[in-house]
Amino acid sequence: MKKRNWLLVLGLTLAMLLAACGSGEGTSTSNGNAGGSGSGSGDGDADGGTKNISVVLKTLSSPYWKYVEAGAKKAGEDLGVNVTIVGPSSEAEIIQQVNMLEDQLSQQPDAIVVSPTQPDTVIPVLEDASSQGVPVLLIDSDADFEGKVTFIGTENYDAGQEAGKEIASKLQPGDKVVLIAGALGNPATDARIKGAKDALEEAGMVIAAEQPADSDKAKAMSVMENILEAEDDIKAVFSANDDMAIGVLRAVEAANLDIIIYGTDGTEEAVQSIIDGGLTGTIAQNPYNMGYEGVKSALAAANGETVEERIDSGVEIIxxxxxxKQLEFLQSLSN
Structure with a gap:
């Protein structure tokens, strides 16, 4: 009997361990004590204890958000901060992001860094955090939330404008251009599309189609295939992110067409495609710095320090x- 009971306890223990390992999907952590000698800069111990910062991203499944994650982790190591990073399986999982944000708030972090996919859906949780005295910082995508400490990221409308001007410089007035947007209601991709559209129309281009593809390669490929069947003589495409630009490229190559294609984000895959003669260009953001600055500013806010109300991370046309040069920089982040 004793042996049977012992085996039962062992089995339950193993089951619990396996469940704990499985629950880590969509979550990563950075222990601030693991990156140095323990003294560090001392920032994480300003009030006598290591700070806990929660970072809730739009997803952890795409290269762009991996760069944000890497920056946040490095800040945690450099500053002696415990950083927990979570994100849904895709940017289309809006409710999943809300649930993750609620879960992180329930763990009483010292500050929360959020990149909202649809700001309206998370504002009630952000207001709850603010009412509890938890500083809220937004990165990549802004929201109409008065309680935020700061917004850190690209001015997305300006990024779209730069893309539109760059594309227009390669075309003639009257040429047809296609715009591939992200998930409906995503403020970052919506702003990029609006900026590009305004610049292109001002330069005399014709917007032949404007369709969402949920920041997904496969959907973007399908959307572009349908557009190519309905429209002829397309000269250029602007995509609100690089994953969709790659999907567009696949559709264009399958149709054996020569079309200018620009993406947004500056991911390693997109930059390699430019080198290989696929994509024409991309509007590169600085996601690594967004993640790093997000945690750095969150720590400052948690320590009662003043943080700038808006921090522009800038863009570069690749x-x-x-x-x-850009590819070498991106590869250095994963080394």
């Missing part, structure tokens, strides 16, 4: 002329 073409065949500077793609190799």
């Amino acid at each position: 073409t065949s002329e500077n793609a190799q």
Whole structure:
């Protein structure tokens, strides 16, 4: 009997361990004590204890958000901060992000860094956090939330404008351009599309189609295939992110067409595609710095320090002329 009971306890213990390992999907952590000698800068111990910062991203499944994650982790190591990073399985999982945000708030972090996919859906949770005295910082995508400490990221409308001007410089007035948007209601991708559209129309281009593809390669490929069946003589495409631009490229190559294609984000895959003669260019953001600055500013806010109300992380146009340099930089982040 004793042996049977012992085996039962062992089995239950193993089951609990396996469940704990499985629950880590969509979650990563950075222990601030693991990155140095323990003294560090001392920032994480300003009030006598290591700070806990929660970072809730739109997803952890795409290269762009991996760069944000890497920056946040490095900040945690450098500053002696415990950083927990979570994100849904895709940017289309809006309710999943809300649930993750609620879960992180229930763990009483010292500050929360959020990149809202649809701001309206998370504002009630952000207001709850603010009412509890938890500083809320937004990165990549802004929200109409008065309680936020700061917004850190690209001015997405301006990024779209830069893309529109760059594309227009390669075309003639009257040429047809296609716009591929992200998930409906995503403020970052919506702003990029609006900026590009305004710049293109001002330059005399014709917007032949404007369709969402949920920031997904496969959907973007399908959307572009349908557009190519309905429209002829398309000269250029602007995509609100690089994953969709790659999907567009696949559809264009399958149709054996020569079309200018620009994405947004500056991911390693997109930059490599430019080098290989696929994509024409991408509007590169600085997601690594967004993640790093998000945690750094969250720590400052948690310590009662003043943080700038808006921090622009800037953009850079990547073409065949500077793609190799950009690729080397991105590869250095994963080394």
